[in-house]
Amino acid sequence: MEFYIGFDRALEIISSQEFLLPSEFASLFDSYGRVLRENLIADRDDPPAPVSAMDGYGVKKEDIKSIPAKLKVVGEVPAGKIPNIKVSKGEAVKLFTGSLVPEGVDTVVPVEETEGSGEFVVIKKSYPQGQNVRLRGENYKVGDILVEEGAVLRAPEVGIAASIGKPYLRVSSKPRVGIITTGNEILEPWDDLDSISQIHNTNAYTLYSLVKESGGEPIYLGILKDSKDETAERIHKGIETCDVLITTGGVSMGDYDFVKQVVKELGIEVLFYKVRVKPGKPVLFGKRGSKFFFGLPGFPVSTVVSFNLFVLPLLRKIQGARELFRKRVKAKLLMDFKRRKAERREFVRAELINKDGKFLVKPLRKQGSGVLTSLVGGKVLMMVPEGIREIKFGSEVEVVLI
């Protein structure tokens, strides 16, 4: 077991796990967030022929060089119809957004810049040649690889699959991810809290959402009370039935922190315990055969951050994803940043601002590991490297998008 390791080493251990889940076919309705296990290749050009990008009139550019220009309307081409019209000098054709552009037309004038309907149309504004005509192959050309194997499917990728006529996609099967939360003080959101010593379970539900977002199938296994026998039984069941088991809480120094002990007794090999990161220090990563175990710290922020830092890359890896980590961007720091201790790499919750295409980042005041409100509304994590105590206003910093 490696103990209290650096962040990069932890990622190295996670990304070197070789297990790959089998692939399966998923419908377009069930492919969001999953990892693609085939290339998506264009079966034809898109658009397959020039089409109008506006409702208006198809004309020849040379006829609208001087305006107003009065042109003879020779017919119309509704979307979905093959044009049987040819447009000659002095003529126009009525087109709709998505209509195929007939022979002779090189430019489309939007209807708002025209007057009259029926036999003649008056064009009031000139347009450059080719304006409002979407050329054949503008989106993609036949044979192009549109989405590569290993991509995480989001809305645009699912849309591309649909556009090339694939109702089913080869994707990774969903990792079954068991979720157990621990603590005598934890009650479910539907339970009444009778005492100020009790709190509602937050972690089960942040994790459930994060697992779904990561292409996994969350399996909620409930709250564990701080008893060693129960912990052993539940973790055993979880690791038997799931690909990845996550527990939260019970991994630090407390007298009731049974998770660590139980994991060893169940034959789960601990690959690392504790990483020099803040928050998320007492994270435990283990494996038994092709099953993986994460013991995440119990504080709600530590749970969410350590999922993003450690669990997501593993889930992506076993699904065959190309990119394992959250995206990072460079941003300019909007205030002086100071901290007392510099032993751990810190992931500081912050607000990301996009000003004229440049990212600015503003750390939030409250950074406690229990302050989940500090992550509400789309926050980011500003990375403060080990050994750094102070970063000056205006410096460039790296930011993790979560």
Ligand SMILES: Nc1nc2c(c(=O)[nH]1)N[C@H]1C(S)=C(S)[C@@H](COP(=O)(O)OP(=O)(O)OC[C@H]3O[C@@H](n4cnc5c(N)ncnc54)[C@H](O)[C@@H]3O)O[C@H]1N2
């Ligand atoms: N003496 C030391 N104490 C602590 C250390 C240390 O190094 N030495 N590390 C601290 C750090 S850092 C963290 S992070 C926490 C991790 O503690 P645990 O993983 O054992 O978590 P718990 O003690 O069970 O809970 C921590 C905190 O979070 C609340 N919690 C737990 N589960 C839930 C849940 N499902 N929903 C909402 N809130 C939850 C719990 O009530 C505690 O307040 O340890 C430090 N201590």
Ligand code: MOO
């Ligand atoms: O590492 Mo703990 O996660 O600072 O709160």
